[in-house]
Amino acid sequence: MRATVDGNEAAVSVAYRLNEVCCIFPITPSSPMAELADEWSSRKRPNLWGTVPTVVEMQSEGGAAGALHGALQGGALATTFTASQGLLLMIPNMYKIAGELTSAVMHVAARSVAAQGLSIFGDHSDVMAVRQTGFALLASASVQEAHDLALVAQAATLATRVPFVHFFDGFRTSHELNTIDMLADDDLRALVPTELIRAHRARSMSPDQPFIRGTSQNPDTYFQGRETVNRFYAPVPDEVQQAMDALAARTGRAYRIVEYAGHPDADRVIVSMGSAAQTVAETVRHLCARGERVGAVHVRLFRPFPAEALLAAIPPTAARIAVLDRTKEPGSAGEPLFLDVTAALADAVTGGERDLLPLVCGGRYGLSSKELTPAMVAGIFAELGRERPRRRFTIGITDDVSGTSLPYEPSLDIEPAGTVRAVFFGLGSDGTVGANKNTIKILAAEAGMHAQGYFVYDSKKSGSQTVSHLRFGPQEIRAPYLIEQASFVGCHHGGILESIDVLGRAAPGATLLLNSAEPADQVWDALPRPVQEKIIAKGIALWAVNASQIAREAGLAGRINTVLQTCFFAISGVLPRDEAIASIKSAISSTYARRGADVVRRNHAAVDHALAGLHQIEVPGQVTSARMPPPAIPAHAPEFVRTVTGAMLAGRGDELPVSVLPADGTYPSGTAAYEKRNISDLVAEWDPQMCIQCGNCSFVCPHSVIRSTYYDESLLSGAPPTFRSAPLDARGLPDTMFTLQVYAEDCTGCELCVQACPVAAPGDPDRKAINLTDRTAVVEAERQNVAFFETLPVADRSRVDFGTVRGTQFLQPLFEFSGACAGCGETPYLKLLSQLFGDRLLIANATGCSSIYGGNLPTTPWTTNAEGRGPAWSNSLFEDNAEFGLGLRLAADQHGNLARERLTQLGEHIGAGLVNELLTAPQSREAELRSQRERVQELKRRLGDLQDLGQPVADLRSVVDHLVRRSVWLVGGDGWAYDIGSGGLDHVLSTGRDVNVLVLDTEVYSNTGGQSSKATPLGAIAKFAAAGKTMPKKDLALQAIAYGYVYVARVAMGADPQQTLRAFREAEAYDGPSLIIAYSHCIAHGIDMRDGLGQQYRAVASGYWPLIRYDPVLRTAGQNPFLLDSPRPRISLASYRRGELRFRSLANSDPQEFERLGLLAQQAVDQRWDTYEEMASRAPATFPADARKAREET
């Protein structure tokens, strides 16, 4: 059976059928394997032997590996799916599983490992880090192989008892759609004999045949014991080959563990592994046809290293060999595959089995999904042909520092003429990718037709751009790289033409389909000059359609995909037009049937109207436009931002040479401010007459686009005509004006500000003091207004009332314009954090949404104030954030101590008065902190005069800023705090150190696409809990309260912003560990994001999310430390849950279970409320006392 699937589905469709237990944890890009397994299990799909596999989500990959180990020892056929850091967390168990000769296969979508920066994209850094564990490593190079070799691995592990990692390239293979032949159950049965399964079972732990395994061994026998396994490893290559041969006998698809393709007497050979091997082999075919003597060695089995097969594969004529590694091992003699190939050849020559030792060169390529194209492969062969080729090289980048990179001629195109190549530029929200997936399915359904789809996404979660690469044709498509020479280019959003070189990927004579709002006769003139130039130069045929209008008229506002898909088929002629239209309609019917007849009808109407609106635009012989696209980065930006960040924004990051990139991953703060994205058609607009200046709108703004300030009226003299202001509503400040400025170009139109505004026009409840308006009408004026606004004075922090929502909104946010989802529920908390404590803030940020919108290049939101101070931010890992943050605290404490010691030591030289003040002045209020900063300034000045005193002064100067109290915050989501980082968080809280923990609780792994965590509530559906979660959410607050000396708060900004503010300030002021659990509404809840604050309100009003504070200071003062801040529940839990698909969905799929869990959830809410009420009314002495000694002045 043929099917068009991606690599993840290809692999898991075999793995699921061949296993009894799946132990899982989400990590990109392997998550879809785990999600599909969970989904199938919850739908009771059986495995090969008629039982439904058990799928268990663990708290981390370490946990998954432990459970896997246990399941295997229990005799089950068990597997896991992972990547990158996840695989690294499995290493300890991998040694155990292999050491005990346990049959198992782990499926890995190979991905980069975080080093100078995290990357979710594909390379072999992770799998190369487990090559020493004793696992066999089997690499698939394509979607078809990911399917076939999943079976081969299972067959081989059972035959040899050596466990396998079966891996394929993350994203390039895991996410590539391709047409493959599916293996039938009988194929699986044929390769996986039941007697081997029973033998595996017979080796399991059983009290009926007891033994002991996992002993502790001593110097006398450990070594010998380690050598016992050799005889199991030796036959693995042959066993794998036999399994491949058995597969070939059944399917006709023949694989070799090491496969040679090319000239039989090749003089130059490239050795590679993974998807690149396809590119190398195809390029070799192309070059051989042109008379070159070149060859490709494709390594599929990497461990146990098949030296014999490798030597057999390399022609004896090969004098020059390049070995390509998709990993980087700094400081090594070479990367792993290179070293192994070299050693095998040297062994063979020194052992007399081979005459000639070729020159072997090692090259790195493709890190983090960097392309390896046929042109690059040709470049490597060219290098091998030089008299003295580079012995170590890189390909695909420009390394102008170490000079490792090879040159190549980029224009080489080896793809068969019959393959149609099309590239589509769209927005994430417009459905382009979905339509293209449908197109692939339509075309792949044609007899003899092969199709491939690969999709490139943006670094931002809101307003993101997508690029779809589609190939289809009569031949199997073996091209695992992006399309460079497209015959068809679709530009689904006019704005993309302004920012990206859309026609850079167009072949000469290609067709460009443009979604344009202009009338057909004005389309050409509206194009920017460089686009016109390229159209003429490349002889491009231009077509245009007003897809937005057609979609709107069909009732599909914003979903332009159907219109453009129809036009693509009409213009490209890949299918006869009528047949194509019928196929599109039929695909629409099946895709949208579940959305109801109305949606199907509207899409059918869009198809019908698309062709009438499609026009070919006449291209004149010369350029008529003078308009240049606006620069991505303004001219006043720092040079690094203009040159490096700017290139990344323009899609030219691949061209940046090594020399311009920071060597240690350190980047400047605040670059998001330079990127004006203009992603929303609607933006906020302030009405100064109606406004009561409460600050609520800017408090909740997730994107920091609403700023307020007050200033002397006289400053308005130079204001632009549209600049808005109103008299400041405050006593004692006459002639003072107030302005609420909207940064229109950065606004996402999320509408939270409108929802938060308490003022409504009489008779028009929809009209607030802040409203949404058409961006295009105001953007030019607002750009000038923002420029003027930024010349106004920033409020003096020491005069701002930190105790009120309104007051805090005069504080400058030092977190702005992040790429989070429009209306994000997390970012308002971070913005508040930055306003309150930003200039002395150290942030440890767990991996997750907040580390992505907080730190994903090109531009980042954490920024600085006019003094150059601001949050110092870093992301270590997912699992270690609490520990990482504690480390920051320890260092700050240590250096604070050092500063105070040196200060004391140098007291007589510095001046006793200043020293005494520096050591003893309070630093809790902002005015006090300001004073301390001034003292430190004075100290620095005096130290400048004391340099003769030598070391102590130098010491003090190096740590002097620590005399201002630093605020250390550990930020992360529930996946971190409740699951993978739970142990670390618990321990850090237990240390009693002054760290502040902010848990942005979305109750789900948002960043990896909505998998269940221990914070997911009872009755919610999520990935990994597709049948509805039957466990309640963990009460993290009560856990922390149990320590007695931890400040704990549960907050929900949308329900009570003032309580949120109070909690943040108390937590920061508390000299000990603090934990704030913040309700963060999320797109993964399936809510109308405009109503995120409403859902927060209902969560609290229903008693689901009681607002609490536990303040140990009160306990010490003889008061009840447990404060229940929200009123008794006044609406039912159901009325909160009704608004969220995560709850509603279960009502659709399993009404009975929905009802059952709904009742239990309501009971749980009632019970917890009773518990909290009881706690809030207890005598103070019933809570544990803080046993820590009064803390020294440290």
Add this chain to the structure above:
Amino acid sequence: MPVDLTTSYLGLELRNPLIASASPLSNTIAGVRQLAAAGVGAIVLYSLFEEQVRQEAAENAARAEAGTESFAESLSYFPAAADADADPGPRRYLSLLERAAAAVDIPVIASLNAVTAGGWTGYAAALEQAGAAAIELNIYHPLGEPLLTGRDVEQRHIDIVTSVKAAVGVPVAVKLHPYFSSIAEMAQRLDEAGADGLVLFNRFLQPDIDAETLTVSAGFGLSSPAEARLPRAWIALLSGRVRASLAATTGVDDAGDVARYLLAGADAVMTASALLRRGPMYAGALLDGLAGWMSRKGFGTLAQVRGLLAMPAGADGSARERAGYVTALRAANVGNGQW
């Protein structure tokens, strides 16, 4: 004296004439069980609204799709099933109905409000399939069609009844509103179209205006006994003049209200308000009160009560007798609690 409360409604034998009408009390199986335990003779489930089902499907799909295919790490946010189940149709309602019918030994009547012709017949057939003892058609035309003629409105009712009757084998009742120009004629036309029962009357959601906040609000409250007079008058008039069963709804607060409806000629009496106000177990109190009253008055069976004070047959033409009936009705309506 023991009294027999059994009655027949829509051809269904009920243990007593008290029916729990559509309300949130029957939203769950636990609620349905509680109502049955409280003693009601039958239960009408809340209404299945076709429009709501379709709207929810569209909204579910939009929610499941939001933010997908935009960011490489989170190409979707929900299990594929959530998207696939976005339009479950009336699955949730049917599941409740199916389980409710199995959970209690009294008839469970489904209520349906559809908007399309296919919706009325398709959903009705599904309701029958799921075990509905009968189907109550909750027909109303929204305020949004101001130019529809009265005759068209009436014909729409007739068409719906005709088509649903053709589609299902279980009895079909029509819950009608009191705003027809000639209710009696309309009732007779529905009767002729095959309606097995008429439920008098439907109460509309009527938007209200809040003069303080200057906003429009949903105007819906529980009914009061005073509102019972209108349906009671019409039941008294229709009793004996239509083949269809007659059910009264609106304004039942105590056993006297039940008795009055029965005296006017109702075969069954429905209440939601009283049970919402005082809890489902109040049904037992209503029934005890009814039995006590019958016993005190010397009625052994419901047949002796039913229609006792209906407008006598043949009275239509006689102004004198009609006037006498009015007197009788007035007499029945005074002295609340003195019966």
